[in-house]
Amino acid sequence: MDFNDSPEQAEFRQKVIAWLDENVDKKASLSTGGMESEQALIEARAWQNKIFDAGWACQTWPKEYGGRGASAIEQVIWSQEVSKYPTRDGFFAIGIGNCGPAIMLYGSEDQKRKLLPRMARADDIWCQMFSEPGAGSDVAGLKTRAEKQGDKWIVNGQKIWTSQAQYADYGVLLTRTDPSLAKHKGLTMFFLDMKQPGVEVRPIKQADGGQAFNEVFFTDVEIPDEQRLGDVNGGWGVALTVLMNERLAIAGVAPNGWPEYWDMIRELQLDGRPALEDAEVRRKTAEWYVKNAGLKNAQARMLSAVAKGGIPGAEASLGKLVGAPMCQDISRYALDLFAQSGACTEEQLSIMNGQFQKAYLYAPGLRVAGGTDEVMRNIIAEQVLGLPPDVRIDKGVPFNEIQAGNQGGK
Amino acid sequence: MNFEFSDDQKMIQDQARGFLAEHSPLSRVREVLERESLGDNSYDRDVWKGLLELGWAGVAIPEEYGGLGMGYLELCVIAEELGRSLAAVPFSSSVYLAAEAILLAGTDVQKKQWLPKVASGEVIASLACAESQGGISVPGPSTSASSTGLLTGNKRPVCDGAIADLLVVSAINANGTVAWYLVTADANGVGREPLQCIDPSRSMASLSFDHTPAEPMLARNNSNALHAELMDRAAVLFAFEQVGGAQACLDMAREYTTQRYAFGRPIGSFQALKHKMADMFVAIELARSNAYYGAWALSSSSSSLTEAAAVARISATDAYYECSKENMQAHGGMGYTWELDCHLYYRRAQYLASLLGRQAYWKDRLIEEVA
Numbered sequence: 001m002d003f004n005d006s007p008e009q010a011e012f013r014q015k016v017i018a019w020l021d022e023n024v025d026k027k028a029s030l031s032t033g034g035m036e037s038e039q040a041l042i043e044a045r046a047w048q049n050k051i052f053d054a055g056w057a058c059q060t061w062p063k064e065y066g067g068r069g070a071s072a073i074e075q076v077i078w079s080q081e082v083s084k085y086p087t088r089d090g091f092f093a094i095g096i097g098n099c100g101p102a103i104m105l106y107g108s109e110d111q112k113r114k115l116l117p118r119m120a121r122a123d124d125i126w127c128q129m130f131s132e133p134g135a136g137s138d139v140a141g142l143k144t145r146a147e148k149q150g151d152k153w154i155v156n157g158q159k160i161w162t163s164q165a166q167y168a169d170y171g172v173l174l175t176r177t178d179p180s181l182a183k184h185k186g187l188t189m190f191f192l193d194m195k196q197p198g199v200e201v202r203p204i205k206q207a208d209g210g211q212a213f214n215e216v217f218f219t220d221v222e223i224p225d226e227q228r229l230g231d232v233n234g235g236w237g238v239a240l241t242v243l244m245n246e247r248l249a250i251a252g253v254a255p256n257g258w259p260e261y262w263d264m265i266r267e268l269q270l271d272g273r274p275a276l277e278d279a280e281v282r283r284k285t286a287e288w289y290v291k292n293a294g295l296k297n298a299q300a301r302m303l304s305a306v307a308k309g310g311i312p313g314a315e316a317s318l319g320k321l322v323g324a325p326m327c328q329d330i331s332r333y334a335l336d337l338f339a340q341s342g343a344c345t346e347e348q349l350s351i352m353n354g355q356f357q358k359a360y361l362y363a364p365g366l367r368v369a370g371g372t373d374e375v376m377r378n379i380i381a382e383q384v385l386g387l388p389p390d391v392r393i394d395k396g397v398p399f400n401e402i403q404a405g406n407q408g409g410k
Numbered sequence: 411m412n413f414e415f416s417d418d419q420k421m422i423q424d425q426a427r428g429f430l431a432e433h434s435p436l437s438r439v440r441e442v443l444e445r446e447s448l449g450d451n452s453y454d455r456d457v458w459k460g461l462l463e464l465g466w467a468g469v470a471i472p473e474e475y476g477g478l479g480m481g482y483l484e485l486c487v488i489a490e491e492l493g494r495s496l497a498a499v500p501f502s503s504s505v506y507l508a509a510e511a512i513l514l515a516g517t518d519v520q521k522k523q524w525l526p527k528v529a530s531g532e533v534i535a536s537l538a539c540a541e542s543q544g545g546i547s548v549p550g551p552s553t554s555a556s557s558t559g560l561l562t563g564n565k566r567p568v569c570d571g572a573i574a575d576l577l578v579v580s581a582i583n584a585n586g587t588v589a590w591y592l593v594t595a596d597a598n599g600v601g602r603e604p605l606q607c608i609d610p611s612r613s614m615a616s617l618s619f620d621h622t623p624a625e626p627m628l629a630r631n632n633s634n635a636l637h638a639e640l641m642d643r644a645a646v647l648f649a650f651e652q653v654g655g656a657q658a659c660l661d662m663a664r665e666y667t668t669q670r671y672a673f674g675r676p677i678g679s680f681q682a683l684k685h686k687m688a689d690m691f692v693a694i695e696l697a698r699s700n701a702y703y704g705a706w707a708l709s710s711s712s713s714s715l716t717e718a719a720a721v722a723r724i725s726a727t728d729a730y731y732e733c734s735k736e737n738m739q740a741h742g743g744m745g746y747t748w749e750l751d752c753h754l755y756y757r758r759a760q761y762l763a764s765l766l767g768r769q770a771y772w773k774d775r776l777i778e779e780v781a
Contacts, residue, residue: 001419001483002412003706009411073411266781276781279774286724286773289780293721294696297703300413307411318695321688374681380691381684385664388679 003300005077012074016081019054024085041167044088048122058096058120065104066117073307094163095119095126099172101245103191106229106238115170127168127194129159129216130239134405136161137375139174140184140236141404144218146175153177153190153228155198155221161369165201165214168194172242173223174235179400186399187235192223208361255366256323257330258292260355261285264334268351275337288330295322314383320366321376328363331356413702415487423487426466430495433460436751442498443611443754452573452604452613454498458531461497467505468529471513476526482709486650486701493654496758498611500534500570502765506647507569508535511578511640515590515627524576524592533575538565538593538617539637553619555591557584559626561619562599569765571615572604579624580637588633591624598622609761611754638775642719645766646704649719652726652762653698659730659737659755660690667740683740690733697722697729720776724769730759 005013051057052066059075061067096119103115118124135142144157155175165171171194178186192199198221203211230238265285268275275281298318334356335342344350345357367373381387394402415423434457445451461467470485471477478484485505492501509528512521512535527533541551541564553563561581568577575595583589593600599620607614630636664687667678677683704722707715738745738752745752766772 001415001702001706001709003703003710003712005411276777279770282777283770283773286720286776289776290700290721290724291696293703294700294725297413297699298695300411301699301702304411304413318692322692322696374685377685377688378681380688385660385684385687385691386668387664387684387687388668388676390679390681390684391675 009073009077013077013081016056016078019056020081020085023050023054024087026085040088041091044091045122047087048092052121058100058116061100061104061116061120065112066120071307072309073303076303076306091125091164091167092119092122094128095124095168095170098128098242098245099126099170099191102172102189102229102238102242105241106189107191108226111226119170124169125164125167127162127164127171128242129162129165129171129173131161132158132405133160137372138404139239140187141399141402142174142176142187143404144173144175145179146177146188146190146223148177148225148232151225153223153225155190155192155218155223157218159216159218160204160213162201162214162216163212165194165216166203168201170194171216172229174239176399177235178233180398181233182396183394183399183402184236186233187239188232189229189235189238190223191227191229192221196221198222206362206365208358208365210362254320254323255327256292256295257327257359257363258288260352260359261288261330261334262292264352264356265337268337270337281337284333288326291322291326295319314379317371317376317379320370321373321380324363324366325373327359327366331359331363335360413706415483419483419487422484423491425464426488426491427494429460429464430457430491430497433457434495434497434499436496436754439496439498439611439754440751443609445610452498452610453500453570457497458499458501461499461501462531465529467501467509467531470505471509471525471529475513475521475529477529482646483705485647486705486708489647489650490654490657493651493758493762494658496611496655496658496754500536500573500613502644502648502651503536503570503574504528504531504534506644507537507640508574508576508578510643511537511590512592512627514640514643515630515636516592517628520592520625520627528576534570534573535576535578536568536570536574537640538568538571538577539580540567541565551580551582551588553579553581555581555583555589555624555626556621559591559624560621561591561593561624562621564616564618566616567605567607567614568617570613571617572602572613577617578627579619580633581624583626583629587629588637589629590627590633590636592627593619593622593624597624607761608764609754609757611758612761638716641766642715643708645719645723645772646701646708646715648762648766649697649701649704649722649726652730652759653694653701655755655758655762656690656694656697656726656730656733659733659752660687660694662752662755663687663690663733663737663740677740686736686740690729690736693725693729693732697725700725716779717776720772720779723766723772724776727763727769730755731763734759 048057055068056078058067059070059078060072062069100116100119103112119126130139132142132144144159146153146155170191173190173192175188176186177188198219200217202215204213204215205211265275270278302316338351345354347353350357382389434454438454442454465478466488468477469480469488470482473479509525512524528535553561553565555561561579577593577595579591579593580588581591599622601618603616605614605616667683668676670677700721704718707718734756738756741750741752744750
């Protein structure tokens with residue numbers, strides 16, 4: 001057992017650090033406005049171009065598709081180090097993490113050579129479209145229709161919660177191709193040009209006021225059959241593969257609010273004394289310290305398995321299941337410590353520019369995005385612990401005979 | 411980074427699991443738990459003898475002191491299996507506490523005299539620090555040692571105090587500072603009285619010393635630091651027992667809820683129970699991961715040991731409580747019967763939680779260390 005890098009890993013890490021030191025201004029401040037700002041996209045794109053040209057982008061991908069065939073552990077070391085610098089790459093995480101592997105596994109050789117390097121360099125932005133208004137946790141209950149017409153497919157329907165759809169050049173799309181089959185059986189996966197006629201993207205205003213997600217509407221959108229990923233009516237299997245890769249892409253990066261809290265609490269004064277001298281604050285802080293350590297060490301165990309060539313299983317759900325509610329609780333506790341100031345969201349007047357007020361407002365989204373807490377628990381219970389599946393009344397029933405989504409008439 | 415046990419260590423763990431499954435099934439643990447008389451009978455002699463023959467007590471004791479000199483990682487995987495099996499043996503007292511105290515503060519002569527006997531099991535040893543309501547993490551004993559090395563005072567509760575042959579005792583010396591002493595149980599003036607324990611598969615006793623001859627161990631300028639260092643080491647080892655026990659609870663709950671039917675379906679198919687068990691899994695994974703970090707810090711003499719021990723201790727204690735109580739809950743009414751084994755874990759969870767001091771002690775220690 002060794003918590004430290006192997007000599008080769010240490011050498012690689014040093015190389016990464018040296019490059020980052022030379023190429024990133026550690027003190028540079030990023031433009032504000034998160035992922036909905038055009039300026040942020042320009043910064044992110046410039047950064048992704050730069051790391052691609054230097055050979056750091058999509059390192060585990062084969063050379064011919066824009067990577068350098070590196071081991072997963074090197075990719076992880078890169079991610080660990082780059083997270084210490086003010087850079088932006090959130091715009092491309094879903095494309096590279098989810099859509100990339102889907103194309104890699106199911107695309108034609110021509111498609112891979114043409115599309116993947118451009119994706120890796122952020123010349124093209126990709127989005128993933130699975131969820132629908134009537135198909136969230138029960139995503140296989142989706143209704144967007146794709147109907148075969150000669151050598152192309154005609155798509156009609158609506159997707160939701162699509163990050164980056166407003167910028168996307170391409171998207172990976174899960175559709176229903178045979179509603180007379182059972183729910184999971186009649187689905188087919190495609191990729192499509194997001195800029196073509198019939199694709200309409202509308203932003204969703206979130207509870208925190210931001211607009212990171214979109215609705216995407218499809219009206220008679222044409223997709224050539226060669227852009228089908230996997231078999232007709234085999235889309236569910238493709239989706240599972242994509243989601244499995246997502247686990248690796250997001251392993252250990254689920255935000256939990258701890259780094260910000262730890263920075264804050266060591267500086268905070270309460271009634272003229274350091275906050276950590278207060279017994280209750282100290283113990284509450286210790287509890288989160290322990291939880292954060294558990295997440296960090298669980299990640300280290302998972303990465304050790306990945307370094308040996310394993311793929312993270314459903315246990316990777318743990319990071320998000322623990323991290324998201326922790327982020328919510330931490331931000332709420334911080335606001336409580338700030339007393340009246342906790343209610344004021346003026347960045348200039350707030351501790352750490354109002355990060356905790358913001359986190360309080362976006363944390364509910366973390367607990368839902370990428371699978372709700374409840375879905376994560378089901379995944380652990382059924383896939384890790386092997387508990388019996390829930391009784392399902394839609395099992396084996398043709399999809400067009402079951403009810404899905406909100407039936408309340410609104 | 412290679413944050414897992416080696417194949418050799420996993421093999422030791424498998425062997426330990428196999429040995430305990432065969433020789434210390436829960437029925438054996440229950441036999442000890444249900445014995446009417448306390449004292450000599452309060453552990454499973456056959457299991458103890460068997461694991462001594464396998465060398466477990468000396469796994470982390472250096473070869474020069476009669477141990478196998480393998481290391482703490484090997485001891486950690488054994489601890490996890492002892493925790494899983496609930497084996498009714500005085501292993502933790504003798505190995506995690508007393509042997510570690512001697513390694514930390516014994517003179518070379520004391521180490522050479524006693525460690526081989528602890529490793530072979532010729533003596534059972536324990537640590538006697540607690541007095542009345544205080545935990546063993548609380549120094550400041552009222553037991554006193556005269557300048558000629560005679561101890562007078564009371565210690566309780568002392569784990570395995572009624573069966574221990576050798577005791578590491580904390581006392582105020584003639585200079586008014588806290589120091590550790592080695593006392594043999596057959597020395598003059600030692601009185602011992604078995605005490606009822608929340609987990610009767612483990613034993614406790616009240617010890618009294620009346621001008622009892624004792625050998626001083628090596629003193630430190632700061633005896634609190636010495637005590638704290640011992641607690642750090644022990645916390646990591648205990649954490650593995652706790653994780654092993656917590657895992658056994660989850661395994662038990664999973665098995666029962668898969669086989670038990672109600673409302674026409676296995677109760678494990680209900681989300682209320684699935685989510686409960688998912689939460690147990692999460693608690694165990696976090697605790698296990700922290701315990702691994704502790705094992706690494708202990709085995710590599712890392713300067714992070716205090717931090718690592720505290721996070722391992724806090725999360726393992728919480729995880730075992732969570733899993734032992736929710737296992738009982740998942741078993742419904744049957745879980746509350748004497749006949750089912752749920753309460754064995756619930757008892758052991760609290761026994762282990764009580765030994766190394768309050769959670770608040772560890773939380774304060776953690777923040778002091780890292781802030």
